[in-house]
Amino acid sequence: MSLEKIKHYPVMLNQVLSIISPQHGGTIVDCTFGAGGYSEAILKFPQTKVIAIDRDKLVKQHADKLTKKFPSRFNFFTEKFSNLNKVIGNKINPRVIIFDLGTSSLQLLDKDRGFSFNSKNNLDMEMGLNNLSAYDVINTFDKKDLATIIKVLGEEKDGKIIANQIDKYRKKQPIKNSEQLAYIIKRAKKNYGNYKKNPATQTFQAIRIFVNKELTELISGLIEATKILSSNGILVVVSFHSLEDKIVKNFFNLYSSLKKNPSRYLPLKEITPNLFKIISKKPFIPSLSELKENISSRSAKLRYAIRSSNPFIYPEEFKNKFFNYEDLEKGTS
Ligand SMILES: C[S@@+](CC[C@H](N)C(=O)[O-])C[C@H]1O[C@@H](n2cnc3c(N)ncnc32)[C@H](O)[C@@H]1O
Numbered sequence: 001m002s003l004e005k006i007k008h009y010p011v012m013l014n015q016v017l018s019i020i021s022p023q024h025g026g027t028i029v030d031c032t033f034g035a036g037g038y039s040e041a042i043l044k045f046p047q048t049k050v051i052a053i054d055r056d057k058l059v060k061q062h063a064d065k066l067t068k069k070f071p072s073r074f075n076f077f078t079e080k081f082s083n084l085n086k087v088i089g090n091k092i093n094p095r096v097i098i099f100d101l102g103t104s105s106l107q108l109l110d111k112d113r114g115f116s117f118n119s120k121n122n123l124d125m126e127m128g129l130n131n132l133s134a135y136d137v138i139n140t141f142d143k144k145d146l147a148t149i150i151k152v153l154g155e156e157k158d159g160k161i162i163a164n165q166i167d168k169y170r171k172k173q174p175i176k177n178s179e180q181l182a183y184i185i186k187r188a189k190k191n192y193g194n195y196k197k198n199p200a201t202q203t204f205q206a207i208r209i210f211v212n213k214e215l216t217e218l219i220s221g222l223i224e225a226t227k228i229l230s231s232n233g234i235l236v237v238v239s240f241h242s243l244e245d246k247i248v249k250n251f252f253n254l255y256s257s258l259k260k261n262p263s264r265y266l267p268l269k270e271i272t273p274n275l276f277k278i279i280s281k282k283p284f285i286p287s288l289s290e291l292k293e294n295i296s297s298r299s300a301k302l303r304y305a306i307r308s309s310n311p312f313i314y315p316e317e318f319k320n321k322f323f324n325y326e327d328l329e330k331g332t333s
Contacts, residue, residue, distance in 0.1 A: 008105050009294040010037025012238055012302050015284050016098065017041060019304050020234055022048050026095030029053070029088065031081040031221060034104035036062045039074065049073045051094070053087055055080045055212075056107065056128040080129055082220035084228065093230035099221060102240040103127065103208070105296075115208065117198050119178040125208045132331070134207050138181060139174050143167045145331075152328055153215075154206030155242065162188045162203055178204075205241060215325040218244060222251050223315060226275055231309035235276070238302045245283065245301050247322060252278055252305045254318050273313065276305035 010016075016038060020028065025047025030039045033054040042048050043066065050073065052063060063076035077087045081099065088094070107127065108115045114124040114134055125134035137146070143163050151159030165188035166175065175181055185200040209215060225235055239245045255275040283301035290297055319326075 008035040008037055009290075009297065010035075010041065011100060011294070011297045011300045012284065012286055012290065013037060013041055014287075014290075015302055016236060016238070019236055019302075020096045020098070024095075025049075027051065027092055028096040028098070029084070029094045029225075030098050030100075031084065031225070032098075032100045033059055033063055033076065034100065035059075035106055036066060038098060038100060039063075039066060043070050043074060050075075051088065051092075052076045053079050053081055053084070054128070056104075058106070058128075059104075078128070080217060082217050082224065084221065084224040088228050090228075093228055094233060095230055096234045096236065097225040097229055098236045098238075099218070099225075100238045101214070101218065101244050114178045115204075117178060117182040117200055117204070121177060123175065123177050123181065125178075125204075125211045127212045130211060132211060134178075134181075134211050135174075135176070137207055137210060138166060139170050141331075148328065149210050150203050150206045152206075152325075153209040153243070154202035154204075156202035156206060158189055159206075164188070209243070210329060210331075213329045215243060215247065215322070216329045218247055219319070219322055219326060222248070223318075226255075226307065226315075227312045229307040231307055233307045234304055235307065236302065236304040238300055240299050240301075243325070245303075247325075248303050249283075250321060251315070251318050252276055252303060253281075254321075255315060256305060273310040274308050275310060275312070275315075277308060278305050 022028065022042045022045035025045065027049045028042050030050055030052040033039055033052040039050050039052045042050055052074070055078065057078050060076065060078055066074045067076060079087050103115055107113055111119045112121045113119070113126070114122050123133065123135040123138060146166060147160045147163035150156050150162055156162065162185055165184050169175060169184050175184065182198065182200040185203050189199040229235055237248045239248055256278045257274050283303050286297040286300055
């Protein structure tokens with residue numbers, strides 16, 4: 001199937017548009033351009049300017065079409081969103097910054113990239129601008145480290161059993177593609193009854209997160225966005241699994257009016273100022289009609305917050321809380 005022909009559904013687009021009100025114009029940063037669904041919809045509003053980022057170099061061909069159509073209102077950068085400051089600089093304070101996390105349908109369906117269970121080609125799982133591939137992790141990482149990655153980043157209780165099976169296989173010959181890897185995982189989990197989803201789902205998630213340092217990227221991306229967002233600016237995040245949502249939820253709660261009342265005995269300097277206002281504590285989820293049309297949106301959760309006018313403070317509590325994920329993603333083997 002040609003990638004050009006893949007039907008792409010921008011997840012929760014209507015909710016995103018109603019939160020950011022593009023009719024009011026302003027500079028909007030799309031940190032995860034993908035197939036350009038959000039950027040294209042926003043650019044339909046003539047007062048908007050869009051700065052879009054994606055780490056995947058294959059995405060540029062889609063972005064080029066928008067650059068041609070909107071030369072004065074659209075700019076695209078192949079970059080990781082942890083480097084938002086490099087792209088935006090200190091002259092612009094965007095009115096809106098959006099993250100739509102995870103992989104795009106273009107990446108998932110491209111059999112050459114190893115994201116799907118039946119890919120017979122490379123075991124890459126790289127979104128772009130990576131230091132290592134899934135092949136490196138699966139074939140060269142210490143068995144114990146592999147088990148920890150699968151257990152923590154995949155929330156997979158059988159991390160150890162799966163890592164042992166992978167180790168057994170790779171001693172005979174390298175594990176070369178995703179189909180082989182999915183088969184090994186399925187055999188490792190054979191005693192655990194019937195699965196609604198592919199038994200390799202959690203392990204694939206773990207390896208993909210690790211290869212792309214996705215949690216470290218998210219933590220840095222949120223911090224960088226908070227630094228540059230204008231006062232009253234809107235930060236929108238669409239996440240797809242519980243680790244991502246936990247990070248976003250904690251960040252917003254810790255630095256908003258929702259945080260627990262600090263003890264009155266705390267010295268004043270230790271009371272952190274609110275960086276955000278939160279309108280709803282609960283995440284938004286896709287509507288039934290969206291689910292009917294695009295079932296892969298089922299795990300999406302959207303959270304957003306409004307930047308206060310308080311100056312940026314280094315979010316130490318947040319960094320400390322998720323230090324373990326950043327440390328794990330640094331890689332131990
Ligand atoms: C779910 S898709 C976005 C889809 C997009 N909203 C649309 O409507 O087409 C996520 C995209 O974000 C990109 N991405 C993920 N992590 C990134 C990061 N740390 N920096 C830059 N781009 C990233 C991926 O390469 C992928 O293309």
